[in-house]
Amino acid sequence: MAILVTGGLGYIGSHTVVELLNNNFDVVIVDDLSNSERFILKNIEEITGKKPAFYPFDLKRKELLTQVFDAHEITGCINFAASKAVGESQLKPVDYYENNLFSLINILQEFKERQISNFIFSSSCTVYGQADQMPIDENTPLKMPESVYGKTKQMGEEILTDFAKAYHRKISLLRYFNPIGAHPSAKLGELPIGIPNNLVPYVMQTAAGVREKLSVWGDDYPTEDGTAVRDYIYVVDLAKAHVAALQKLINDPSEETLVDIYNLGTGKGSSVLEVVKAFEIANNVEVPYQICKRREGDITIAYAHVDKAEKELSWKAGTPLEEALRTVWEWQKYLESRNT
Ligand code: UD1
Numbered sequence: 001m002a003i004l005v006t007g008g009l010g011y012i013g014s015h016t017v018v019e020l021l022n023n024n025f026d027v028v029i030v031d032d033l034s035n036s037e038r039f040i041l042k043n044i045e046e047i048t049g050k051k052p053a054f055y056p057f058d059l060k061r062k063e064l065l066t067q068v069f070d071a072h073e074i075t076g077c078i079n080f081a082a083s084k085a086v087g088e089s090q091l092k093p094v095d096y097y098e099n100n101l102f103s104l105i106n107i108l109q110e111f112k113e114r115q116i117s118n119f120i121f122s123s124s125c126t127v128y129g130q131a132d133q134m135p136i137d138e139n140t141p142l143k144m145p146e147s148v149y150g151k152t153k154q155m156g157e158e159i160l161t162d163f164a165k166a167y168h169r170k171i172s173l174l175r176y177f178n179p180i181g182a183h184p185s186a187k188l189g190e191l192p193i194g195i196p197n198n199l200v201p202y203v204m205q206t207a208a209g210v211r212e213k214l215s216v217w218g219d220d221y222p223t224e225d226g227t228a229v230r231d232y233i234y235v236v237d238l239a240k241a242h243v244a245a246l247q248k249l250i251n252d253p254s255e256e257t258l259v260d261i262y263n264l265g266t267g268k269g270s271s272v273l274e275v276v277k278a279f280e281i282a283n284n285v286e287v288p289y290q291i292c293k294r295r296e297g298d299i300t301i302a303y304a305h306v307d308k309a310e311k312e313l314s315w316k317a318g319t320p321l322e323e324a325l326r327t328v329w330e331w332q333k334y335l336e337s338r339n340t
Contacts, residue, residue, distance in 0.1 A: 002027065002072045005020070005030075005052075006030050007030075009054075011189070012239065016239040021050045030055045030068060031056060059081055059102075089149035093148040097155075101156065104156055111163075111169065121171065124175060127153055128175075135303050135305035136302060136304055172249055173259065177304050179233055181236065182330065186331050199272060207332070216273065228298055229301040232321060264309060266303075
C-alpha cells in the first residue's frame with residue numbers, strides 16, 4: 001500500500017515525503033523536475049534512511065501514470081504537482097490551465113477506475129481573495145481569485161468536490177496560508193529558480209547579497225506599520241498537517257463527510273516589515289530594503305482561523321516565526337556550500 005505524491009521533489013512536497021516516510025508510509029513520487037533537482041531525492045533518502053519510488057515524468061502523460069498505478073498498490077494521493085508563479089500564470093493562461101488541471105484529471109481517472117479514495121489537494125488561501133473578516137475560517141465565502149494560478153486552485157477544488165460526491169470518495173482540500181522555511185537538516189528548502197516572487201526567498205537572497213535590496217510593496221495599507229499582513233506557516237508544520245489529514249481520511253470509515261476542508265496557518269498575522277526585522281534578529285544579518293508602491297493584485301491582510309484543523313486533525317503549527325527564518329538562512333548557507 002503506497003501513497004502517490006505528485007510534485008514530491010518540490011518545496012512542500014519534499015518536506016511532506018519526509019514526514020510520510022517517518023510515519024512509515026510507503027511513498028511513490030512522480031515529479032517532472034520542472035521546479036526541482038535530483039539531489040533533493042538523495043537528500044530525502046539521507047534524512048529518512050528510506051528510498052521512495054521515483055518516476056520522473058509529466059503527469060499529463062496519462063499512459064505513464066497508468067503504468068505507475070499498475071506497478072504499485074496506490075491507496076491515496078497527495079497532489080502537489082502544479083505550476084505556481086502568479087505573474088507567469090497571467091502571461092501563459094492556457095499552459096497553466098493545461099498543466100494544473102489535466103494532471104489532476106489524469107490522476108482522478110485512475111482513482112475512479114480503480115476505486116481508490118483518499119485524495120489530498122494543495123489549495124491556497126488565495127481562494128478567499130481579500131476576505132471581509134479576519135481571521136479567515138473555512139466558511140468564509142470564496143471570491144474569484146485575480147490570477148490564473150488562483151483560478152486553477154479554485155477549479156481544482158470544484159473538480160475534486162464533484163468527484164468525491166459522484167463516486168463517494170474521500171478527499172481533503174488543504175488551503176495553505178504562506179509557507180516559509182526549510183528543513184532543520186538544511187537539506188531541503190525552496191530552490192532559488194529565477195528571481196523570487198515570494199517575500200521570504202527574496203529576503204534570503206538580499207541578506208546573502210545576491211539581490212541588492214528588497215522592495216517592500218507598499219507602506220500605505222491600513223495596518224499597524226502600513227505594510228501588508230500574512231500568516232507565515234513553517235513548512236515542516238505544514239508537511240505534518242498532510243500526514244494528519246491523510247490519517248484522518250484513512251482511519252475514519254464514515255462517509256458522512258466526503259470533503260474535508262482545512263485552513264493551514266498559524267492564526268497569527270505578520271507584516272512585511274515584521275518579517276524583515278525577525279529575519280535580521282534571528283540570523284544577525286542585515287536586509288537592506290526600500291519602500292515601493294503596492295504590487296498589483298496584492299491583498300491587505302490574510303490570516304487563518306485554525307480551530308478546525310486543530311480540533312479535527314489534532315495538529316497545530318507551533319514553530320515561531322524567528323525559528324522558521326533561522327532555517328531559511330541555514331538553507332542559504334547549504335546552497336552556497338553546494339556551489340563552491
Ligand atoms: C503569493 C501569491 C499567492 C500564492 C502565494 C504562495 C500573489 C499576488 N499571490 O501570495 O497566490 O498562493 O504567494 O506562497 O503573488 N512582498 C514584498 N516584497 C517582495 C515580495 C513580497 O513586499 O519582494 C510582500 C507582498 O506584497 C505581500 C507579502 O510580502 O504583502 C507576501 O508576499 P508573497 O510571499 O509573494 O505571498 P502572497 O502575495 O501572500
